[in-house]
Amino acid sequence: MRWRIVSGDRPGHPVATALLLVLLVALAFAPFLFPGTRSVAAAARICIFIVLAASYDILLGYTGIVSFAHTMFFAIGAYGVAIPLANGWIGWDAVLAGGLGGAALAAGIAAAIGLLSLRVRKIFFSMITLAVASLAQLLATQWRDITGGEDGLTFSLPRILSPAFRLLSDPVLGVRIDGRLITYYLIFAVSLALFWLMLRIVNSPFGRVLQAIRENEFRAEALGYRTIVYRTLASALSAGMAAIAGALMALLLRYNGPEATMSFAIMVDVLLMVVIGGMGTLYGPALGAAVIVLAQYYLQPGLQALSDAAGALPLLPALFHPDRWLLWLGVLFILIVYFLPAGIVGSLRRRSRA
Amino acid sequence: MPSGPVLETRDLTIRFGGQVAVDAVTCAFHPGTLTAIVGPNGAGKTTYFNLISGQLRASAGEVLLHGQRVTRLAAPLRTRRGLGRAFQLTNLFPDLSVLENVRLAVQARAGIGLHFLGLASDHAELIDRAQACLARVRLSDRAGVPAAALSHGDQRKLEVAILLALEPQIFMFDEPTAGMSVDEVPVILDLIEAIKQEGDKTILLVEHKMDVVRRLADRVIVLHQGALVADGDPAEVVASPIVQEAYLGVRPANA
Structure with missing residues (x-):
């Protein structure tokens, strides 16, 4: 019964279930378990990237569509919030209108790209998304009056979300209940709700058709499914989710610019999250998001500690030098892809089925 | 007639x-x-x-x-x-279960493919109908395995079960x-x-x-x-x- 509410879809392996539960508890109590601005920011980023990676998994893992425009939709949501707030319309209505407006715009653009180009062969569709994403990046950097160009937009949040706001005068469990904490829980709650919604969607009759399209589009057509409709709807849905994630990112940073939400580096991160976690599992990208954000935040300090510990030993301090963090991240990817070819959750599922 | x-x-x-x-x-x-x-x-x-x-x-x-x-x-x-068609060269959803292959056809016939808020598993009657089609081609005992794992002959039977499911x-x-x-x-x-x-x-x-x-x-x-x-x-x-x-x-x- 509990699983039916979640969606009936299980992680599929005790280890995967345990990892997800640890992640859920850690995120739910992050400000109390890991107090500190940096660690709470890392937790918020994990929440946001769970939504972003899961929404990308609906395209890549469930429907078999390879798009490079996902960060464009992420950025549209972020600009949706940033533009009204940076122009002095500071209120909940601005956040809501900006976030939902951004999501609607993103879904509309995704549907248009889908209708115009999903009929072409897969590789050409991917190239079209790449072209559209580059165009959007150009627009964001050049249309300075609206987007702030390369510098981006810095803005204040509604009073309750601003760092200076105090909900309670006394700390709870040693943690100040301030605007930053409220922002974190807003991000956490919205992310959790969206992840749950996506879990329902991929296990709905609609989601099953998406899987059928991934497996054999020709056959899905022969069963009577108009696959262009399904693929377009999946694109729109995924884009809308990405835009809401972008709106949350803007709330977290109190800033938005091309580098913050639109860069190709983020697109690569999202791809890695989905592949490392396990395509077409939705739970996998959640774990993948956690792995990659944690690596980005803590690999460098971790290496510093290792390097110091290695002290006078030959070679090792140089090998563990914090500047080598990208090398170690690469090693981590190779190990995961080598030992878990279907991603963390995908490979665990296979093992429990075998 | x-x-x-x-x-x-x-x-x-x-x-x-x-x-x-x-x-x-x-x-x-x-x-x-x-x-x-x-x-x-x-x-x-x-x-x-x-x-x-x-x-x-x-x-x-x-x-x-x-x-x-x-x-x-x-x-x-x-x-x-x-118009229902069974293909000459086996044409299935290889990674999906045998039952899911048929259930997708039943679902197409029922016209609920665009429902995205309820769960597919809530539609027990569709699953029952898919099971009935599998029983007619004697594939009930293979319902849980991926279609790709079936023998060639069983894949042909599944092809026919999918056609039956389309009614x-x-x-x-x-x-x-x-x-x-x-x-x-x-x-x-x-x-x-x-x-x-x-x-x-x-x-x-x-x-x-x-x-x-x-x-x-x-x-x-x-x-x-x-x-x-x-x-x-x-x-x-x-x-x-x-x-x-x-x-x-x-x-x-x-x-």
Whole structure:
């Protein structure tokens, strides 16, 4: 019964279930378990990237569509919030209108790209998304009056979300209940709700058709499914989710610019999250998001500690030098892809089925 | 029983480059009739099927379904109008379970594919119907395994179960027993016989085995180099000189 509410879809392996539960508890109590601005920011980023990676998994893992425009939709949501707030319309209505407006715009653009180009062969569709994403990046950097160009937009949040706001005068469990904490829980709650919604969607009759399209589009057509409709709807849905994630990112940073939400580096991160976690599992990208954000935040300090510990030993301090963090991240990817070819959750599922 | 044909092709033609693969085939199919389509390899039988079910678009001529032109209609819309097709080369959802392969067909028939808030597992009646289709082809015990893990013969049975799940008015079988072991063939032939006994279904069957044709067919049409060269009673057509020459004569000795 509990699983039916979640969606009936299980992680599929005790280890995967345990990892997800640890992640859920850690995120739910992050400000109390890991107090500190940096660690709470890392937790918020994990929440946001769970939504972003899961929404990308609906395209890549469930429907078999390879798009490079996902960060464009992420950025549209972020600009949706940033533009009204940076122009002095500071209120909940601005956040809501900006976030939902951004999501609607993103879904509309995704549907248009889908209708115009999903009929072409897969590789050409991917190239079209790449072209559209580059165009959007150009627009964001050049249309300075609206987007702030390369510098981006810095803005204040509604009073309750601003760092200076105090909900309670006394700390709870040693943690100040301030605007930053409220922002974190807003991000956490919205992310959790969206992840749950996506879990329902991929296990709905609609989601099953998406899987059928991934497996054999020709056959899905022969069963009577108009696959262009399904693929377009999946694109729109995924884009809308990405835009809401972008709106949350803007709330977290109190800033938005091309580098913050639109860069190709983020697109690569999202791809890695989905592949490392396990395509077409939705739970996998959640774990993948956690792995990659944690690596980005803590690999460098971790290496510093290792390097110091290695002290006078030959070679090792140089090998563990914090500047080598990208090398170690690469090693981590190779190990995961080598030992878990279907991603963390995908490979665990296979093992429990075998 | 409606008297008119449920499916018709008029001068149906397709050319690939300079080659005419189906050449002005005019033919009508009536409910309650099983028509066998025979002809040597490369005669255009499967291409003719592809034109009827919409996987290929005709260069010229018309396809009529229930008296309406569907020549330009996409394949999924023809399926929704009661045209069901089992493919010659096994054409499944390989990583999905056997049951899910059939359930997707039941779901397509039920028209709830766009429901995205409820769960697929909430529709128990669809799962029951899928199970019933699997039982008819004797695949119930394999329901949980991925389709790719089935033997070739079982994959052919699954193909037929998917066709049953679509509950079509017109059944198109493309060599349903090809590659099946001897003990599996009767399951499929009995099933086709049972569909025929329902009386109101139109069945098209591409078949190479003459014993199967003699057992099941009410009518035989012969395609040769894309053209319809004979049409009539099975015994008559199979014995006619044109079939002896065009079909049996061309057939390689090792086939």
